[in-house]
Amino acid sequence: MPAKDFYHDTVRVALEKDGWLITHDPLYLRIGKYKTYIDLGAEKHLIAAEKGSEKIAVEIKSFIGQSDIDQFEDAFGQFLIYMTALAKKDPGRILYLAVPLEFYNRFFDDRFFVELAEQFKLRMLIFDEVKQSIVKWKK
Amino acid sequence: MPAKDFYHDTVRVALEKDGWLITHDPLYLRIGKYKTYIDLGAEKHLIAAEKGSEKIAVEIKSFIGQSDIDQFEDAFGQFLIYMTALAKKDPGRILYLAVPLEFYNRFFDDRFFVELAEQFKLRMLIFDEVKQSIVKWKK
Numbered sequence: 274m275p276a277k278d279f280y281h282d283t284v285r286v287a288l289e290k291d292g293w294l295i296t297h298d299p300l301y302l303r304i305g306k307y308k309t310y311i312d313l314g315a316e317k318h319l320i321a322a323e324k325g326s327e328k329i330a331v332e333i334k335s336f337i338g339q340s341d342i343d344q345f346e347d348a349f350g351q352f353l354i355y356m357t358a359l360a361k362k363d364p365g366r367i368l369y370l371a372v373p374l375e376f377y378n379r380f381f382d383d384r385f386f387v388e389l390a391e392q393f394k395l396r397m398l399i400f401d402e403v404k405q406s407i408v409k410w411k412k
Numbered sequence: 413m414p415a416k417d418f419y420h421d422t423v424r425v426a427l428e429k430d431g432w433l434i435t436h437d438p439l440y441l442r443i444g445k446y447k448t449y450i451d452l453g454a455e456k457h458l459i460a461a462e463k464g465s466e467k468i469a470v471e472i473k474s475f476i477g478q479s480d481i482d483q484f485e486d487a488f489g490q491f492l493i494y495m496t497a498l499a500k501k502d503p504g505r506i507l508y509l510a511v512p513l514e515f516y517n518r519f520f521d522d523r524f525f526v527e528l529a530e531q532f533k534l535r536m537l538i539f540d541e542v543k544q545s546i547v548k549w550k551k
Binding site (some may be wrong): 304305306307322325342345346347348349350351353354357358367383385386392393 | 443444445446448481484485486487488489490491492493496499502503522523524525534
């Protein structure tokens with residue numbers, strides 16, 4: 274089991290407030306010969322006439338510490354590898370990178386990274402680290 | 413200027429042995445608001461009737477230290493970001509990740525990562541760290 278990220282509990286609370294049921298903490302994922310874990314698995318029952326439920330996996334990054342660009346490079350590489358593995362193993366589950374609002378605001382004011390995120394389908398869940406709530410989803 | 417990678421000089425020698433002229437050491441690259449450097453820029457004059465020259469940028473990773481998967485995640489994220497930035501700034505220059513043979517052999521015996529590299533167009537230059545020579549190009 275990996276060490277829990279600094280904002281692990283914050284994101285868990287934010288998801289629960291938003292009506293998600295946490296189903297995995299962490300979520301096991303085999304990547305080639307490696308055993309890895311995505312921080313959280315969650316699901317939400319769809320409303321009205323829709324059948325079934327929405328399933329997500331959430332990888333949490335605090336972005337505290339080394340330089341923003343170094344941390345983003347790491348998170349970005351990991352996200353794409355997990356996304357590729359998850360698409361094979363559990364194609365109905367969508368991966369999100371949980372990103373603290375403060376980091377999101379200062380890093381994604383840069384057009385290059387906004388376009389990069391779109392190009393590589395980097396899905397993000399932006400959370401308010403103080404209010405412990407979800408601010409927006411970038412799908 | 414960034415710290416030089418452990419295998420910086422090894423890869424430089426290997427490229428020169430292979431007929432490349434090192435033109436940048438390092439190669440400056442602007443990524444959004446960040447100033448970064450790719451380890452080497454090199455070019456080689458094309459033979460025969462072909463005009464011009466082949467230009468490459470080489471990012472060197474030693475893959476010594478932390479776990480293989482962690483190091484690969486970092487290198488992979490960085491490669492894709494540099495590749496995207498380079499394609500905008502200098503589209504005639506092709507980015508390669510220089511990978512030591514020993515790491516290549518033990519990491520890419522895994523079908524998942526072979527397919528991942530193909531899917532994301534991860535171009536690699538595999539070098540023999542003892543003989544200081546290029547073993548193969550994955551284009």
